[in-house]
Amino acid sequence: MKVSSMAIRSLDAFARMSIGRALSSGIGMVAGGFLILLVLVAVFAPLIAPFDYADQNLMNANAAPGWPHVLGTDEFGRDVLSRVIYGARTSLSVSATAIAISMAAGMTLGAAAGYFGGFFERAVMTVVDLTWSFPDILIALIFVAIIGPGLTSTTFAIAIAYLAQFTRLTRAQIVRLKRETFIEATINLGAKPSHILLKHLMPNAMAPVIVVGMLAIGDGIVLEATLGFFGLGAQPPTPSWGAMMSSGTAQLFLSPWVIIFPGVAVAITVIAVNLFGDELIRSLDIRDRLRGA
Amino acid sequence: MLSVRDLGVAFGMVQPLSGVSFSVNKGETLGIVGESGSGKSLTAMSVMGLLPLSGGRITGGSVEFDGQDLTKLPERAYRKLRGGRIGLITQNPMTSLDPLQKIGPQVDDVAKLHLGLDGAEARARTEDILGTLRIPEPSLICERYPHQMSGGMKQRIVIAMALAADPDVLIADEPTTALDVTVQAQIIRLLDDLVKERDLALVLITHDMSVVAQTCDKIVVMYAGRAVEHGPVEEIFDRPRHPYTQALIACIPRGLDDATRLTGIEGTVPTVLNYPKGCPFHPRCPRAEAICATDPPEFSVAGDSAAACHFAEVANAQPA
Numbered sequence: 200m201k202v203s204s205m206a207i208r209s210l211d212a213f214a215r216m217s218i219g220r221a222l223s224s225g226i227g228m229v230a231g232g233f234l235i236l237l238v239l240v241a242v243f244a245p246l247i248a249p250f251d252y253a254d255q256n257l258m259n260a261n262a263a264p265g266w267p268h269v270l271g272t273d274e275f276g277r278d279v280l281s282r283v284i285y286g287a288r289t290s291l292s293v294s295a296t297a298i299a300i301s302m303a304a305g306m307t308l309g310a311a312a313g314y315f316g317g318f319f320e321r322a323v324m325t326v327v328d329l330t331w332s333f334p335d336i337l338i339a340l341i342f343v344a345i346i347g348p349g350l351t352s353t354t355f356a357i358a359i360a361y362l363a364q365f366t367r368l369t370r371a372q373i374v375r376l377k378r379e380t381f382i383e384a385t386i387n388l389g390a391k392p393s394h395i396l397l398k399h400l401m402p403n404a405m406a407p408v409i410v411v412g413m414l415a416i417g418d419g420i421v422l423e424a425t426l427g428f429f430g431l432g433a434q435p436p437t438p439s440w441g442a443m444m445s446s447g448t449a450q451l452f453l454s455p456w457v458i459i460f461p462g463v464a465v466a467i468t469v470i471a472v473n474l475f476g477d478e479l480i481r482s483l484d485i486r487d488r489l490r491g492a
Numbered sequence: 493m494l495s496v497r498d499l500g501v502a503f504g505m506v507q508p509l510s511g512v513s514f515s516v517n518k519g520e521t522l523g524i525v526g527e528s529g530s531g532k533s534l535t536a537m538s539v540m541g542l543l544p545l546s547g548g549r550i551t552g553g554s555v556e557f558d559g560q561d562l563t564k565l566p567e568r569a570y571r572k573l574r575g576g577r578i579g580l581i582t583q584n585p586m587t588s589l590d591p592l593q594k595i596g597p598q599v600d601d602v603a604k605l606h607l608g609l610d611g612a613e614a615r616a617r618t619e620d621i622l623g624t625l626r627i628p629e630p631s632l633i634c635e636r637y638p639h640q641m642s643g644g645m646k647q648r649i650v651i652a653m654a655l656a657a658d659p660d661v662l663i664a665d666e667p668t669t670a671l672d673v674t675v676q677a678q679i680i681r682l683l684d685d686l687v688k689e690r691d692l693a694l695v696l697i698t699h700d701m702s703v704v705a706q707t708c709d710k711i712v713v714m715y716a717g718r719a720v721e722h723g724p725v726e727e728i729f730d731r732p733r734h735p736y737t738q739a740l741i742a743c744i745p746r747g748l749d750d751a752t753r754l755t756g757i758e759g760t761v762p763t764v765l766n767y768p769k770g771c772p773f774h775p776r777c778p779r780a781e782a783i784c785a786t787d788p789p790e791f792s793v794a795g796d797s798a799a800a801c802h803f804a805e806v807a808n809a810q811p812a
Contacts, residue, residue: 380587387540387582388575388602388653398601402592 220482227478230471237468241287250278252285253436261454271456273446279456282438283464289439290468293350293432294419297357302412304358305365310404312366313373314396324370331363335422336429343431353432357419368411372404406483413479417472424465440465493517493693494539494578494661498553501531501538507551508764509534509717514695516710518660521687521694523704523725525740526714529761532697533583535714536665539695540580541570557661576606579654581664585647585671589638596634599653606657621652624689625682644675651682655690662686663695668703680707701744705729713737716762716772723797733792733799736773771802779803 221227240247256276264271270279312320339356346352385395426432427441440461447458495515501508509531516522524532537543539555555562582588590598600614622630625648638646654662668676684707687694704711712722721734732738739757759776762768768775774784783802792804
C-alpha cells in the first residue's frame, strides 16, 4: 500500500509537470490541443454526433457529403460524420487501454528483470522476446481464435505487440542506472531494494518509456484500424475507423468519402500523437525544464 | 569503534587486497593513503559490506564494529548499519545525488529510514544539519535540484546525508578529489570539525599526504593491496621507515623554493594481475635487495608504528 502510493505519487508529479510543459510550446499546443479536443469528442460523442451511428437508411445509401449528412453516408445510409465521431471512442479507448496495460506490464517486468538480473532476467527476456517474433496480426489472430473477434481481442493483441518494447526499454534503463553513483550512494545509506527501485530507479528510467508510450498510442490506433480493416476488431455496428475503411473499400470509386474521412481521422490523430510525443521528449529533460522556468 | 584485522578480498581468482589491518576510535581520524589502485576504496567497500554487489568476497580476516563481526552479518542487518551507524562519503559528489529529486527529500529519506522520523521532523533535522555544515539558507537549498548547485555544495549535501542518521563512524573515500583546491580545504576542515563536535570516528581515504598531515591522528599506508606501514601520524611523518612512505612524503610539494623540483616515484603501481612476489614495492624500491624479490616482509614494530620492510630497522637512519 505504502509502496504503491509512493510510486503513484512520483509518477503523478512527473507526468503533471512534463505534460504541462509539453503543452506550452507552439507545436505541442496545437497537437496537444487537438488530442484533448479528440478526447472530448469521444467522451461527449452522443451529444455531438448529429445522428445515431447505427441508424440505417437504405433509401439514402452512399449519399455524397452535403446536408444533413455533412460527410455523406455509407452503404447502409448511416451518417459518416456520426460514425467517425463514435469511431474516435473505439480507436482512442482501445489504443490507450492497450498501451496502458502494455506499459504497466512492460515496466514491471523490465524493472524487475533489470534490477534482479540472473535467471529471472533471462527467463523474462526470453519470453518477452518471443512475443516480438510474431507479427502483430498473428498475435491478434491467436486472441481472436481464443476469445473471438471484438475489441477485447484487439486490446490484448495490441498490448502484447508492444510488451517487448516497453520491457526491453525499461530493463535497459534500469541496468544502466543501477551502476550510477547515486544509486550506489543510496545503497550506502542503507536503502531497501524497494525504495531504490521505486523512488530512485523508476523515476529516472521513466522519461523515455513515457515518450515511447505516447508514440505507441499512435501506432496502436493504426494497429486497431488494421485489425478492424481485416474484420478482427470492432464488430458491426460498432464504429471503428479501421472497420469503416474496410467496409468502404467495396464502394471506393462509387463513394470515396466512406473511406477517406475515417482515413483522414486516423492520419491526423497519429500525426498529432507523434508531434506531441516529440514535445514530450523535450519537456522530460529536467535540466531543460528548469532552465526554461 | 571500528577495527579491521588482516582483511583479504578476492574477486574470483584474483586477490586485490590482503592483510589490511587498522582500527579507529571515537574522536579519532585515521588516514588511509596510497596511490590509485592500491586498494583504498576496496577497503571502504569491504567495511560497508558492498563487495557482493560487484562480485567480490572477503577471504579472510575480520571487520569488527561495536563488538560484532561485520563479515558474518546478513544483508538485512547490514542495511541498518549502512547510513545508520556507518556513513560513507563517496568520491564523486557530482553524480552522487538523484538528479530528479530535490535536495530536501533526498536528505530527509535518511532520517526517515534510520530514525523513523515523520516528514516534518525529518525536514527540520535536514535543515539543522545543513546549517551545521555551513550551508547558507538551508530551507532554500532543500528546494533545489542537484544540477543547480556547485560541486562543493553537492559534496556538503552528500556529507549531510551521511550524517543525517547520526552515525558513529564516517568513511570518506577521497572526498575532495573532484573539487577545487579552495573548496577542498573547506571540506577537509569541515570534516575535521565534525570529528571534534560529534565525537565521530573518521576514516579518511586519500592520496594527498598533505591532507593526512593536517587532519589525521593515525595513518595506514597502502601499496598494491597491502598495508605497508601504519602508526601515529607524527611518527610516520618524522620517521618514515618504509621506503614507499618515505617516497610519498618526498613527493609532497614544498612551496616555491626553486632549489627543489617536484619529485615522483619511478614506475607505476602494479595491477592486480601482476602483483610482484615478495615485497610488492621491490621493483620500484631504491633500497631493494635480493631478499625483497622472494620473501614478503613481516611488520617490524617500533614504538606505536610498524612497517613491512626487510630493512625497516635501518631505514630511518637516512630518510629519502
